[in-house]
Amino acid sequence: MNKPTAMTTQDQLRQTIARLEAAAPGSRAGGRAGLARFGIAGLDDALGGGLAAGCLHEWAGPAGTGLCLRLMADALPGPLLWAGTSAGFRTAGYPYGPGLSGLGLDPGRLHLVLAREAAEALWAAEEALRCPALAAVVLELPGDGRAADLIATRRLALAAREGGAFAFLVRHRALTAPVAATSRWRIAAAPGPADGLGGLGATAFDLHLTKNRHGPTGRWRIVWSRDDRCFSLAAPPLDLAAPAGDRPDRAGGTVFPLRHAG
Numbered sequence: 001m002n003k004p005t006a007m008t009t010q011d012q013l014r015q016t017i018a019r020l021e022a023a024a025p026g027s028r029a030g031g032r033a034g035l036a037r038f039g040i041a042g043l044d045d046a047l048g049g050g051l052a053a054g055c056l057h058e059w060a061g062p063a064g065t066g067l068c069l070r071l072m073a074d075a076l077p078g079p080l081l082w083a084g085t086s087a088g089f090r091t092a093g094y095p096y097g098p099g100l101s102g103l104g105l106d107p108g109r110l111h112l113v114l115a116r117e118a119a120e121a122l123w124a125a126e127e128a129l130r131c132p133a134l135a136a137v138v139l140e141l142p143g144d145g146r147a148a149d150l151i152a153t154r155r156l157a158l159a160a161r162e163g164g165a166f167a168f169l170v171r172h173r174a175l176t177a178p179v180a181a182t183s184r185w186r187i188a189a190a191p192g193p194a195d196g197l198g199g200l201g202a203t204a205f206d207l208h209l210t211k212n213r214h215g216p217t218g219r220w221r222i223v224w225s226r227d228d229r230c231f232s233l234a235a236p237p238l239d240l241a242a243p244a245g246d247r248p249d250r251a252g253g254t255v256f257p258l259r260h261a262g
Contacts, residue, residue, distance in 0.1 A: 040220070045215070056180065057183045057185070058179060058181040059170045059186075060187065061174075067205055079109050089140075091142050129163045129167055135166065136165050137168070140170040144171055154180040183209065183214075189205065189206075
């Protein structure tokens with residue numbers, strides 16, 4: 001991967017990494033064990049206990065960024081870096097402090113890298129993943145993010161293994177081509193349970209795990225509770241009636257035809 005030519009972005013990132021390393025002297029992320037757990041037994045079991053640190057995980061769908069940051073809030077201590085392009089942030093929106101707090105993440109932990117193009121964001125993420133002070137790096141690319149191809153994702157995966165941090169690649173649309181990710185997901189916002197007050201209700205996600213090196217694939221709908229600070233499996237939609245359990249599928253008896261009067 002060729003490094004971008006804009007020295008200002010390079011210098012700013014190097015200064016940020018230097019400050020983070022100086023704030024955590026002697027720390028070495030490489031070799032540290034870390035799992036990001038959903039707290040849902042069936043989902044965590046499918047992942048071998050949770051999402052593993054030191055690996056690259058791919059999320060397709062803009063809702064994936066918020067979910068990444070929520071999982072990172074409690075997975076490992078330390079700062080988080082979110083890298084993206086100007087076009088991507090204009091499409092999906094910039095970080096919103098109260099929203100991050102609602103997901104249980106201290107906004108003060110988050111460092112933002114605003115790149116002009118995908119190649120520059122890829123370079124920034126790869127360099128940041130080697131920083132031992134970072135807990136996680138989230139790289140968000142607009143569209144299907146095809147710049148993060150097999151070769152580029154191999155570089156990200158190797159950097160994540162070297163640094164030991166969590167690495168997340170968020171694409172706004174799914175890419176069907178192969179990539180060097182430990183897990184691949186399709187993430188979408190889902191309707192959550194109503195709050196009973198006419199509000200927006202709870203935050204919910206529809207998760208579709210399409211590739212998993214540590215176990216089976218599957219699909220789950222989960223809900224985030226801001227008050228309890230935990231995920232749970234979503235209940236069946238409240239506007240659907242449960243099937244009757246006290247009678248057979250087809251009722252017996254005689255069927256009488258009806259006609260309009262008059």
